[in-house]
Amino acid sequence: xxxxxxxxxxxxxxxxxxxxxxxxxxxxxxxxxxxxxxxxxxxxxxxxxxxxxxxxxxxxxxxxxxxxxxxxxxxxxxxxxxxxxxxxxxxxxxxxxxxxxxxxxxxxxxxxxxxxxxxxxxxxxxxxxxxxxxxxxxxxxxxxxxxxxxxxxxxxxxxxxxxxxxxxxxxxxxxxxxxxxxxxxxxxxxxxxxxxxxxxxxxxxxxxxxxxxxxxxxxxxxxxxxxxxxxxxxxxxxxxxxxxxxxxxxxxxxxxxxxxxxxxxxxxxxxxxxxxxxxxxxxxxxxxxxxxxxxxxxxxxxxxxxxxxxxxxxxxxxxxxxxxxxxxxxxxxxxxxxxxxxxxxxxxxxxxxxxxxxxxxxxxxxxxxxxxxxxxxxxxxxxxxxxxxxxxxxxxxxxxxxxxxxxxxxxxxxxxxxxxxxxxxxxxxxxxxxxxxxxxxxxxxxxxxxxxxxxxxxxxxxxxxxxxxxxxxxxxxxxxxxxxxxxxxxxxxxxxxxxxxxxxxxxxxxxxxxxxxxxxxxxxxxxxxxxxxxxxxxxxxxxxxxxxxxxxxxxxxxxxxxxxxxxxxxxxxxxxxxxxxxxxxxxxxxxxxxxxxxxxxxxxxxxxxxxxxxxxx
Amino acid sequence: xxxxxxxxxxxxxxxxxxxxxxxxxxxxxxxxxxxxxxxxxxxxxxxxxxxxxxxx
Numbered sequence: 001x002x003x004x005x006x007x008x009x010x011x012x013x014x015x016x017x018x019x020x021x022x023x024x025x026x027x028x029x030x031x032x033x034x035x036x037x038x039x040x041x042x043x044x045x046x047x048x049x050x051x052x053x054x055x056x057x058x059x060x061x062x063x064x065x066x067x068x069x070x071x072x073x074x075x076x077x078x079x080x081x082x083x084x085x086x087x088x089x090x091x092x093x094x095x096x097x098x099x100x101x102x103x104x105x106x107x108x109x110x111x112x113x114x115x116x117x118x119x120x121x122x123x124x125x126x127x128x129x130x131x132x133x134x135x136x137x138x139x140x141x142x143x144x145x146x147x148x149x150x151x152x153x154x155x156x157x158x159x160x161x162x163x164x165x166x167x168x169x170x171x172x173x174x175x176x177x178x179x180x181x182x183x184x185x186x187x188x189x190x191x192x193x194x195x196x197x198x199x200x201x202x203x204x205x206x207x208x209x210x211x212x213x214x215x216x217x218x219x220x221x222x223x224x225x226x227x228x229x230x231x232x233x234x235x236x237x238x239x240x241x242x243x244x245x246x247x248x249x250x251x252x253x254x255x256x257x258x259x260x261x262x263x264x265x266x267x268x269x270x271x272x273x274x275x276x277x278x279x280x281x282x283x284x285x286x287x288x289x290x291x292x293x294x295x296x297x298x299x300x301x302x303x304x305x306x307x308x309x310x311x312x313x314x315x316x317x318x319x320x321x322x323x324x325x326x327x328x329x330x331x332x333x334x335x336x337x338x339x340x341x342x343x344x345x346x347x348x349x350x351x352x353x354x355x356x357x358x359x360x361x362x363x364x365x366x367x368x369x370x371x372x373x374x375x376x377x378x379x380x381x382x383x384x385x386x387x388x389x390x391x392x393x394x395x396x397x398x399x400x401x402x403x404x405x406x407x408x409x410x411x412x413x414x415x416x417x418x419x420x421x422x423x424x425x426x427x428x429x430x431x432x433x434x435x436x437x438x439x440x441x442x443x444x445x446x447x448x449x450x451x452x453x454x455x456x457x458x459x460x461x462x463x464x465x466x467x468x469x470x471x472x473x474x475x476x477x478x479x480x481x482x483x484x485x486x487x488x489x490x491x492x493x494x495x496x497x498x499x500x501x502x503x504x505x506x507x508x509x510x511x512x513x514x515x516x517x518x519x520x521x522x523x524x525x526x527x528x529x530x531x532x533x534x535x536x537x538x539x540x541x542x543x544x545x546x547x548x549x550x551x552x553x554x555x556x557x558x559x560x561x562x563x564x565x566x567x568x569x570x571x572x573x574x575x576x577x578x579x580x581x582x583x584x585x586x587x588x589x590x591x592x593x594x595x596x597x598x599x600x601x602x603x604x605x606x607x608x609x610x611x612x613x614x615x616x617x
Numbered sequence: 618x619x620x621x622x623x624x625x626x627x628x629x630x631x632x633x634x635x636x637x638x639x640x641x642x643x644x645x646x647x648x649x650x651x652x653x654x655x656x657x658x659x660x661x662x663x664x665x666x667x668x669x670x671x672x673x
Contacts, residue, residue: 078629096643108658215620217620285655286653
């Protein structure tokens with residue numbers, strides 16, 4: 001429905017200039033100090049702004065902005081709890097409580113990957129191979145989410161096919177991550193972070209000012225509660241400024257469980273056990289640097305996730321006020337005072353007669369409309385009827401596709417020049433995250449899998465080959481997934497699956513290993529197995545959206561999308577709700593009854609800092 | 618509050634801002650509180666990390 005104009009030469013020029021600037025900055029960095037490790041080796045400190053924004057740019061991607069922003073367009077501002085957790089857990093708890101122990105233990109044990117940290121802490125090749133395998137197999141799913149977000153935005157903004165956008169995006173990614181981007185050039189990350197900040201501040205200001213200010217915008221959105229599509233109302237949607245209905249035992253509570261368990265908990269808690277983020281703590285020079293990065297990181301994450309969640313929700317109000325006019329025939333009055341009605345959409349055919357627009361189910365599309373004008377018209381049979389015109393929420397314009405919400409809002413509501421800037425911000429968000437993802441995939445394949453399985457030393461030629469091959473394979477897998485799966489709010493779902501899987505499989509072993517001497521190798525391995533096993537089982541057999549797509553459960557149930565299809569709410573509960581407690585419990589129980597690590601090893605892992613310094617000198 | 622009638626959503630909205638303020642205060646208070654020194658262990662780790670990064 002958006003007015004799309006193709007990719008103009010000015011657009012191409014601006015994008016090329018940006019890519020050249022990024023490349024130049026990367027090259028400058030490559031010649032001198034280029035990575036966090038370089039700062040450390042040189043005995044100098046990265047400026048806390050650079051450190052925090054570089055971390056934030058790795059954390060935030062098109063998945064958060066396009067994917068979760070789009071989900072907010074569908075489900076509303078309840079998603080702001082995720083922003084709260086992103087700041088409170090992803091920044092504050094992670095930096096203040098996990099950062100320093102991770103950094104110290106990683107340095108003492110000589111760990112350079114997440115799997116290696118766990119493997120060395122538990123003196124177990126199996127633990128390291130397990131962790132490396134999970135990262136190598138499932139991180140491409142997260143990369144696919146990032147890539148899909150960028151490609152959908154490019155396709156909508158420039159009016160090109162998704163497939164073409166994906167190809168271009170994949171080529172830019174390959175050009176960025178294969179030769180140089182993996183070097184984690186902090187200055188490049190920082191430039192990208194600043195582009196993202198500028199875009200988000202403008203987007204937030206523009207949206208609120210278009211809708212008459214903060215309070216007025218929220219009030220209008222609140223008054224639109226009766227415009228929520230019936231399908232969403234049926235699962236508990238009460239409006240875009242309300243939490244979904246909470247309860248258990250009826251499908252009318254499904255939305256609460258989707259929003260809270262999958263979107264908020266899955267991603268908000270899962271961030272603590274993200275391999276690519278945990279490893280970044282090791283590249284930090286000292287505890288002081290971590291402390292100084294907290295405020296900048298918090299403000300950055302607030303802007304990067306808060307803005308799309310607020311704007312995604314408010315895009316409903318903007319379209320209801322300024323969106324393109326839709327036409328049709330009233331089916332049912334919602335509210336006579338405000339002139340809102342369920343309207344069967346119609347369009348004029350070649351001879352000027354009005355004909356129904358059919359939905360996906362081949363029936364006339366009926367949507368909620370705020371009516372602005374009424375006039376007499378004739379249908380295809382020449383029969384007269386009252387034709388109404390009006391506007392609707394963004395859900396109508398994007399046909400319920402959450403992933404289209406942010407791109408459609410940007411391309412319709414905002415000036416064209418901003419679309420280009422926002423595209424660059426999306427490109428920046430995607431590149432900084434993907435360079436980190438593919439770095440993690442490469443090192444997992446080389447250090448955690450090849451070197452551990454073959455027992456070859458670090459840095460041997462075959463191991464390096466395995467790393468490079470893994471990066472290319474990971475990229476191809478991510479592109480294939482992006483190309484193949486696009487229905488539903490797939491970006492947010494893929495991200496949530498990966499975050500939830502990491503939380504259930506790694507979090508108890510990771511946090512337990514950092515803080516508790518009594519956690520054993522058997523406990524860690526059992527916890528990781530249970531966390532992964534339960535998550536996988538839940539995704540394949542219980543969680544209807546994923547299980548239905550995978551298709552195995554239908555063979556067992558005779559066509560139903562979940563083993564618990566007849567039990568309300570269970571099919572929408574995220575695996576993390578079940579798998580994480582079980583994984584933690586397993587860690588505690590198995591550790592209690594198995595052989596403790598020897599004292600010498602524990603001393604190496606946990607030596608107090610003062611003693612460590614004395615030992616080192 | 619703020620045109621958001623649901624206290625849970627309003628709390629989330631304000632909670633994000635509050636959490637960012639708490640983080641700002643934390644950063645200011647702890648600005649120079651923690652030690653900032655590089656041990657030989659840190660340095661060895663960084664050299665190995667740089668090598669691994671370079672290889673990849």
